[in-house]
Amino acid sequence: MRVPFTTAVVLSLLFWGMDPLLGQQAPAEKAPPAAKSYAYPTEDLKKMYEEHVGLEKGDGPFADAYKPIPLHMYLNPSRHYIRPDISMFADLMKKFGPEQCVECHTDVTPGIVNIWKASTHAQPKKNEYFASKTAEIEKRLGREIKEVLCSDCHGKSHDVLQMPTVDNACGQCHVQQAEELASEREYGRPNHVQSWEANVIVPWYIENYRKGEGASQIGCDVCHVEMARCDGCHTRHAFKAAEARHPEACASCHMGPDHPDWESYEHSKMGIIYHLEGHDWPFDKPMGEVIPGKDYHSPTCQYCHMYKGGGKWWINPVSKGIWRMGTVPPKEVEFTSSLKDYPYGINLPPINKKLEVRSPESIQKRETWLELCGRCHSVRFARLWLENLDEYMFEAWKRQDEAQKIMDSVVAEGLLEPSPEERACYPMGDVLADALGPDKLGMGIYKAFKEKKGHVAVIGPILGVSSLFFTGPGNPSAIEKHYAEMWFWYKLKGYKGTAHVQQDYSWWYGWAPMIGQLALIQDEANKLKRLRALEGKAKK
Amino acid sequence: MRWKIAFLALSLVLLGFLIVWGIKETRPEWKHYQKAEYAQCIANLEKELERWSDPTWGDPKVAQKLQEKVKGLQRPKLEVKQxxxxxxxxxxxxxxxxxxxxxxxxxxxxxxxxxxxxxxxxxxxxxxxxxxxxxxxxxxxxxxxxxxxxxxxxxxxxxxxxxxxxxxxxxxxxxxxxxxxxxxxxxxxKYYGVTGEKAVYVGSAACLRCHKGLTTWHIDRWKNNKFVTMEKVKNAPDFIKGDEKYRRQCYKCHTTGYDEKTGKYNEEGVTCEACHGPGQFYVYFMSSGKVAEAQRLSKLGFSYDVCGRCHMARNHEVRASALAQLESGPKGQALNQSGSGLANAEAPGIVKTPPSHPTERNEELPVDLTQEETVALAGTINSVARKGQVP
Known part of the structure; x- marks a missing residue:
């Protein structure tokens, strides 16, 4: 069983080349593509994530290693959708034209038809603003748009229906928006447009499928696939811009222990004001025209994170990200534990280098933030607040350094019980070394994985987060779980609480449990040491 | 006798000093560090070597080169470098x-x-x-x-x-x-920051937050004119048809904070920082409540060549030849002959490979100039280029 699996992984990697797997863009094909590709700009990426394969193959570089669950037909339809057999209705379909979809579907699926009927797609010139926007699109397409029909996105025949993607549907008319979404790729992961790539590339994802637990991955799949396309925020079939300007549009994904953006914003004064008064704010207005204080009395997620600088907003909330998710060690902290060697020779972007909080690039991002904050606050206050956020994170990283140091010694002294050799190996650990090689893993990690066949203790950022996604016999142990929760949950909660000005979140949900975890780790390490000493004495 | 002992002791002390001095002279501190650094170099190279000699993933050619490198470092010449x-x-x-x-x-x-x-x-x-x-x-x-x-x-x-x-x-x-x-x-x-890295361009919005009132006349003058110069450029036929390489020649003077290496700029148009220099530190002091410190920076004045970087004679000659090419070439032909760098490869909405039938060409190119427009534009550009002014 194991051998063909390994072969499948290696072959799939060889077949598609290594670069796309590692987040680098493969050199573009010489032949010009038929249309511009937004979500997956290269042929290789398209092949891995969007090209139709039915349910025979998964997504990403490990596509051959697993078969998705049938539900994926609906999660990533452009790749996995299998049309139901409607051959019996073939004659019926011939009778009706593409403009008549609605006539049947009003009865069959009244929900989506009624939503569409009320949408701007059904009346693209319903007011002056939309008429002018539609006119722009008409000019580009060279044809008149009376309605945007089902067939415009789904295809003209029931026999070859397509599921819409950024490339084949939305981006055809909404070019600027699609380009802005695609521009996230330049800023590296984590971002929206690559969130599906990030989802299926991690070893524990494939490992869970290998164990036959594909259904458990639904918790990751839903957000990660939606974020990479338009209808994650502009939901079907209304596709409203106004909807996506509401902070709730972000909330369905940006919540929970590792990125409690919604919880921290919702309970901050900014969120409270939105909660009290937001129902009257003009969300129909484009962001660039919003007058702070008059239209919005407090900022929304979009107002701050989609600010591009120079008085412009765009559909790219990651362009000002400095700390990003908060999981990559910053260069500015002098680590004493093994964190100082991060990324340990690993050459897998984006985890191949430390974060630089004070690089010119980050300084430029910070100045753009201040330009924005200054619309309401004293810039001096805003600068101090954000510098305080940096300091908070540096301190939090120092606490993580302390914890990592304890973990280092526990692993070095072989105190883990059961030992890495005796317990379940790291997710996919038995094949990772051969699949990636020393070039991508670094000599040290490659050798460790190769020699011990994946029976290695992996702790800390970022691959150590596996202990929150995977459990095998004896793996992870309690102390590892404590540590993963410390940095992936509580540290990040405190970060978001501080960043979004929710002081209680910053302390009681963040810092306090974070240092609590540190205490647990210390305690656990002491117990392991005592146990080992007792065992030694007993043997004598 | 006592004198003799004293003399002997003194000699011994002096000899001791001499020996210590001798050791220090011949084995100075830096030699120790240099040696250690070379040793570390070798250790690093050997690690690399191990990776490149891996039977499945390595490359024997690279491995051999590394081996030679290690050999060369085995007995380094210890010397002062400066x-x-x-x-x-x-x-x-x-x-x-x-x-x-x-x-x-x-x-x-x-x-x-x-x-x-x-x-x-x-x-x-x-x-x-x-x-x-x-x-x-x-x-x-x-x-x-x-x-x-x-x-x-x-x-x-x-x-x-x-x-x-x-x-x-x-x-x-x-x-x-x-x-x-x-x-x-x-x-x-002042284009260098305190870390030796390039100073950051913060964008004119940061400046214009405060620079109103007393400085209005100056701001208004520039805002209506040089701030929007890129808008004109974007509508120019040669810019539209030009490839990224050609366009970069425009960015150089019509944007602010242009970086020749990356081809990216911070802001469109000739805005505050184009002449006054990157505002990172000025803005930092101003917005940290240290106005006096900011003032000390602003009093430094301009870099000597700030105008001349763009305002140089015949700066637009490249446009003249590009437009002439647009005019003389068969209508709609992809203008990618070397020299002007004009090509339609990356211009939006333009077909990449010219179709084989000349009759089709006119239809397939959405952006095109009439003969008169081209001649008129080329004329303007030529005269401007001769005068050495930026239109």
């Missing part, structure tokens, strides 16, 4: 004054150094300005304690100096002194 800096004393006169950086004597691993200076390794002339210009410390000393005295080790420590403008003014003055050109002033170097 960067000679221009200054009050000249090396050729047999005296180099205090201006010499010997840091690379101990920090001898160049690869390691360039990894630590990733952001500036391509654009900072280390050979001219050395290390101490940014890092402080005593460059001429070969003793660890003395050499590292008053030193700023990393970006964090360098940035911490920004409590006043002194650090910057010192730095820029230092650059002016060390520059090979004569007559340079501190203001010519």
């Amino acid at each position: 960067v000679l800096l221009k200054g009050t004393g000249l090396w050729k006169d047999g005296r180099n004054g205090k201006r010499v950086d010997r840091c690379t004597t101990c920090h001898v691993d160049e690869e390691k150094l360039s990894k630590l200076h990733l952001n500036i390794v391509d654009n900072f002339p280390f050979g001219l300005y050395g290390c101490t210009i940014c890092h402080g410390g005593q460059g001429e000393s070969l003793k660890l304690k003395k050499a590292h005295n008053g030193m700023y080790r990393d970006r964090k420590e360098m940035l911490a100096r920004l409590s006043t403008a002194d650090a910057l003014l010192q730095l820029w003055k230092g650059f002016a002194e060390l520059a090979p050109e004569e007559g340079m002033r501190a203001s010519d170097f």
